[in-house]
Amino acid sequence: MSQSFEEISAQLKKRHRRSARMKWMTMGALILSAAFLVVFISDMVVRGWPAFQQAQIQVEVSYDEQSQKLPLAAVDEDVRPLISRGFFRPLPRKMENNPALMGTTQTQWVIADSRVDQYLKGNEDRLRPADKETLQALVEEGRAELKFNTTFFTTGDSKMPELAGIASAAIGTVMTMLVTMAVCFPIGVMTAVYLEEFAPDNKLTQLIEININNLAAVPSILFGLLGLAIYISFFGVPRSSPLVGGLTLALMTLPVIIISTRAALRSVPDSIRHAAFGVGCSRWQVVRDHVLPVSLPGILTGSIIGLAQAMGETAPLIIVGMVAFIPDASISITNASTVMPAQIFTWASEPNSAFAEKTAGGILVLLAVLIFLNALAVWLRNKFERRW
Amino acid sequence: MNIVFLLFCAVLVVLGGIAFTLSRAKAARVRATGTTMHAQPDQYAWFAVLVTAGPALLVSALGAFVLLLMGADIPTFYLLAASLVIALIGLVMGLNQVRSDFHARRAIEGVIRKLLAAAAMISILTTLGILLSIISEALRFFQMHSFWDFVTGTTWNPGASFLSAAGRGDEGGSAAQFGSIPLFAGTFMITLIAMLVAIPFGLGAAIYMVEFAPLRIRKAAKPVIEVLAGIPTVVYGVFAALTVAPLVVDIAGLFGLDASYSNALAPGLVMGIMIIPFISSLSDDVINSVPNSLREGALALGITKAEMVRNVVVPAAAPGIISASLLAVSRALGETMIVVMAAGMRPNLTANPLEDMTTVTVSIVAALTGDQEFESAQTLSAFALGLVLFIVTLTLNVVSVFMIRRFREKYRVNNL
Incomplete structure (x- = not known):
């Protein structure tokens, strides 16, 4: 038992060192987690930034009889292979719709082929040597350059990388989210109001509560199985449509909204309810006129977070077939459609490496939207949150 | 189909509006005579709207459900017409209920409570839906392939199963x-x-x-x-x-x-x-x-x-x-x-x-x-x-x- 003072102070030093070591190690865990976020975001920005640029070439397009029959003849033979096939295809129709064009020659910027695009971005070299020389000459004359890629934001999917865009997926996401929120916001809030304000404390209520907590932890892919078996096979909802996707996501988002709404309702102090009861309100009047208005910011915050979660979800949508190839967006909830995460998934599995930058570009757009939504939720919470 | 549906909705809205104004006026009239009533005129009015539109919507929704699921042959037009008749009956009943001894607020409260409880049941239905859909399909799978092989087998090779699905199961090739x-x-x-x-x-x-x-x-x-x-x-x-x-x-x-x-x-x-x-x-x-x-x-x-x-x-x-x-x-x-x-x-x-x-x-x-x-x-x-x-x-x-x-x-x- 007897330890000298030196022994004890040496031991003490060791113990304090060990304490400091633990502090640094746990701090390291936090820093590494944050560092990962930085690595991840910068990786995506480096990969995705080129997607916002697009090679364009200035050419003389001659609109005449010959190019009406054979669109490829509209431009010079030597620049022809440099230009996207997607430019030639609609030419005859364009002339039909606009007869004034007939017989004129116009100098205009057109979208270049994806090989040109990749070459100018310094990625790969699949151009023929002759084409490369023509391109070099064009670049020196300032007639071929990288410009802001508006196509990416205005078109749907395409097999030609230079024409593939995020627009139809974005519209699909909007339609799907409209269905999701239209179904799960009212039901979620009503369930939460019932459980917090109306329900008697009996076995059924407890069952519902346990059930909601469990639903929140069910893997999302199982909701896809539910959507496939119940909505598509049983009810005959059209496959791949925003309707079936939205309904599936609604069931998945429901527990999120219920749990956050209940928390918001619970934070309203009882004194407000008592005061309202005291002047003769019925239970529903108390909820409608006092509890709900006060807790609305909390409910909205929770719903926005649930919306952001649903927007990023992919697995159940793959199961219900929302990974379709959609070149043109349709504003309908029963037509086949795709959503942004599913579009990213489709592009990621394309073998053509020009789609890799589309993938990362799509990710940047999706992340921007999600971060905006989350920031909106945090702002709402901070602005309207009341401490009682 | 769509026009009929829109027409139905429009008629229902109009009937609801009629129910609201009539019963409100009636309640105001009763109150003006000096009788004390159990609820406010607005509450009688809302109750009348509820009994007009509620059962009608319920019947038409139920009919649509049966139509879709059972494939029963009820013409849409008759279904909607029947719903409208029910709405009219509801309107008359709602108007009848504007009496000084009727607790309109309590009645509305009861309906709302049931609505909220029904919403809460949806989460239970979801779980049941997941369970039912997965279990019934899984059982069909286990009828084709033994449960024991599924749990203890070390080879997962589903690729060949389309052959047996096409009725050519024994045409050679490896079995699934x-x-x-x-x-x-x-x-x-x-x-x-x-x-x-x-x-x-x-x-x-x-x-x-x-x-x-x-x-x-x-x-x-x-x-x-x-x-x-x-x-x-x-x-x-x-x-x-x-x-x-x-x-x-x-x-x-x-x-x-x-x-x-x-x-x-x-x-x-x-x-x-x-x-x-x-x-x-x-x-x-x-x-x-x-x-x-x-x-x-x-x-x-x-x-x-x-x-x-x-x-x-x-x-x-x-x-x-x-x-x-x-x-x-x-x-x-x-x-x-x-x-x-x-x-x-x-x-x-x-x-x-x-x-x-x-x-x-x-x-x-x-x-x-x-x-x-x-x-x-x-x-x-x-x-x-x-x-x-x-x-x-x-x-x-x-x-x-x-x-x-x-x-x-x-x-x-x-x-x-």
Whole structure:
């Protein structure tokens, strides 16, 4: 038992060192987690930034009889292979719709082929040597350059990388989210109001509560199985449509909204309810006129977070077939459609490496939207949150 | 069809409006005579609207349901007309109820209460829906292939099942085999790797934030971790497939090891990173709720902070931390996009994380995105796998809830 003072102070030093070591190690865990976020975001920005640029070439397009029959003849033979096939295809129709064009020659910027695009971005070299020389000459004359890629934001999917865009997926996401929120916001809030304000404390209520907590932890892919078996096979909802996707996501988002709404309702102090009861309100009047208005910011915050979660979800949508190839967006909830995460998934599995930058570009757009939504939720919470 | 439907809605709205104005006027008239009434004129009016529109909507919805499901042959026009007749009857009854001894407010209240309760039942219906859909399809699968082979078989080869679905089962070629062990091996391997990343980092970050970090850092770190938690899994999947997997192959190459481009390590690592914020925020809450008296008592005995964390705080928070870890395992098991994009498609029973392995969720997606018809054994096998996944995750969740409840009762914490 007897330890000298030196022994004890040496031991003490060791113990304090060990304490400091633990502090640094746990701090390291936090820093590494944050560092990962930085690595991840910068990786995506480096990969995705080129997607916002697009090679364009200035050419003389001659609109005449010959190019009406054979669109490829509209431009010079030597620049022809440099230009996207997607430019030639609609030419005859364009002339039909606009007869004034007939017989004129116009100098205009057109979208270049994806090989040109990749070459100018310094990625790969699949151009023929002759084409490369023509391109070099064009670049020196300032007639071929990288410009802001508006196509990416205005078109749907395409097999030609230079024409593939995020627009139809974005519209699909909007339609799907409209269905999701239209179904799960009212039901979620009503369930939460019932459980917090109306329900008697009996076995059924407890069952519902346990059930909601469990639903929140069910893997999302199982909701896809539910959507496939119940909505598509049983009810005959059209496959791949925003309707079936939205309904599936609604069931998945429901527990999120219920749990956050209940928390918001619970934070309203009882004194407000008592005061309202005291002047003769019925239970529903108390909820409608006092509890709900006060807790609305909390409910909205929770719903926005649930919306952001649903927007990023992919697995159940793959199961219900929302990974379709959609070149043109349709504003309908029963037509086949795709959503942004599913579009990213489709592009990621394309073998053509020009789609890799589309993938990362799509990710940047999706992340921007999600971060905006989350920031909106945090702002709402901070602005309207009341401490009682 | 659409025009008839719109017309129906318009008529219903008009009837509701008539019910509202008439009963309100009637109630006002009764009150003007000096009779005391149980409710306000507006409440009588709203009650009249409810009895006009409610039953009519219910009947038409029920009719549409029967029409769609049973394929019963009720003409839409007659159905809507019948609903409108019911609405008219409701209107008359609503008007009749405008009497001084009728509790209109209480009646409305009862209807609203039932509506809210019905909304609450939808979550139960969802669970039942998941269970029913998965179990019924899984049972059909087990009629085709034996349950025992599914549980103990070591070969997963669903590819040939379309032959037997097409009635050409014995035309040679290898028979379809549904032995799920390699899938579960892959799932557990990737989950294990994910947990080896997520638990130390998540728990470490939580301990630092609660016990050591100044308030400033805590406030800055929380949003960063929340952002990490908000990143969609498909994005993590792209990151695992395009960035981490080649990196793993390169690093393994440095050590002279031969790694596959769809190795199990890359999705495991990225999944671990994905789960860090989940574990850290749950453990953060738990460690935060360990009563301060325990810490103060320990420090008063003269032990260092690290010894306090190791010997007092962590043991006290252990049920909560275990519960968080179990929830994390359940998430990792059910995670789909990362493994679909970065893990292999080849069922492979191996202990080497550098080889490609496939998981349960990958097989579900593969079985359901092919060109198979719904009745084929391959499609149905997805439901059998889903059933196992559901049972495993449900068990983990229930155990986790049980653990957290024990923690809560022991320290009388209410906010968990």
